[in-house]
Amino acid sequence: MKPYTIEEHENGLLIFTITRESKRNSINYEVMDGLVEAIELAKLPHVKILIITGEGEKAFCSGGDLSVFHELKTEEQAYTMLSRMSKILYELLMLPKPTVALMNGMALGGGCELATACDFRIARKDIKVGFVQGKLAITTGWGGGTILLEKLPSSTALEILMESSIYTAEELQNLGFIHYIYEGDPLYAMLTFIKNKQMIEGSVLRAYKEIAVRKWNQSNIRERIETEVRKCSILWESEAHHKQVDLFINRK
Numbered sequence: 670m671k672p673y674t675i676e677e678h679e680n681g682l683l684i685f686t687i688t689r690e691s692k693r694n695s696i697n698y699e700v701m702d703g704l705v706e707a708i709e710l711a712k713l714p715h716v717k718i719l720i721i722t723g724e725g726e727k728a729f730c731s732g733g734d735l736s737v738f739h740e741l742k743t744e745e746q747a748y749t750m751l752s753r754m755s756k757i758l759y760e761l762l763m764l765p766k767p768t769v770a771l772m773n774g775m776a777l778g779g780g781c782e783l784a785t786a787c788d789f790r791i792a793r794k795d796i797k798v799g800f801v802q803g804k805l806a807i808t809t810g811w812g813g814g815t816i817l818l819e820k821l822p823s824s825t826a827l828e829i830l831m832e833s834s835i836y837t838a839e840e841l842q843n844l845g846f847i848h849y850i851y852e853g854d855p856l857y858a859m860l861t862f863i864k865n866k867q868m869i870e871g872s873v874l875r876a877y878k879e880i881a882v883r884k885w886n887q888s889n890i891r892e893r894i895e896t897e898v899r900k901c902s903i904l905w906e907s908e909a910h911h912k913q914v915d916l917f918i919n920r921k
């Protein structure tokens with residue numbers, strides 16, 4: 670059983686869902702494979718908008734799967750995993766079509782990086798969201814910090830990253846990270862949010878997204894993401910990081 674689903678809906682909608690609710694939709698290597706598959710499918714001509722979401726109501730995505738990634742001890746071991754996922758988030762960011770993170774529940778760590786790589790973020794009213802990597806004695810390592818600094822004013826992005834705090838959806842809407850807050854049915858909320866965009870020709874949506882893609886490419890975003898990955902890999906090897914991860918793994 671794959672830990673994700675990819676569903677095509679009418680009007681060119683493609684929905685990728687992480688289906689690991691029992692592990693708070695944390696991202697393991699199989700979920701990474703699913704994201705690659707979904708991004709490739711989204712490139713098909715008939716797909717207009719790509720939605721990324723999580724199963725259930727507890728979590729959108731709780732980040733990297735600590736039960737798997739805590740086995741990674743060295744800089745090079747960390748780099749291999751971080752680099753793989755950073756390339757996926759880069760492809761998601763650069764997809765020349767609108768992408769929406771439908772934040773159906775809590776988003777922590779890499780889950781926030783996944784949401785950040787999407788063009789738009791819509792969130793259920795009561796959820797909590799936090800770039801908590803700092804509390805694990807690392808930085809973002811999938812490119813999410815670099816991309817956040819593209820999408821928010823530097824001081825706002827640095828505050829969110831350096832605080833490593835957990836925010837409410839409303840707080841992050843006020844900071845410009847979340848675009849729309851909903852209550853009730855997530856699919857209805859998502860259809861409401863994209864209603865106007867869906868009526869615009871796909872060629873126009875693509876042309877607008879390509880303006881953003883060109884801007885990011887001209888500012889060497891791929892190289893900047895690679896630098897983030899390299900720096901996170903170095904921090905990963907620290908005793909402070911392994912201690913924090915072990916505290917989570919052995920908490921019960």
Ligand SMILES: CC[C@H](C(=O)O)C(=O)SCCNC(=O)CCNC(=O)[C@H](O)C(C)(C)COP(=O)(O)OP(=O)(O)OC[C@H]1O[C@@H](n2cnc3c(N)ncnc32)[C@H](O)[C@@H]1OP(=O)(O)O
Pocket residue numbers: 691692693695727728731732733734735736737738775777778779780801802805809810811917
């Ligand atoms: C570059 C990205 C970066 C990296 O990969 O290094 C990261 O993303 S690091 C990971 C950052 N994420 C976290 O630190 C979140 C850790 N999880 C939690 O704080 C909580 O689980 C929470 C708040 C998400 C949910 O709390 P709740 O009380 O609702 O549930 P439990 O804590 O009992 O968890 C239920 C179940 O899910 C497993 N779980 C949750 N998060 C993860 C995770 N990130 N990786 C692996 N497994 C996770 C948890 O272990 C429980 O499993 P069980 O087998 O029932 O013990």
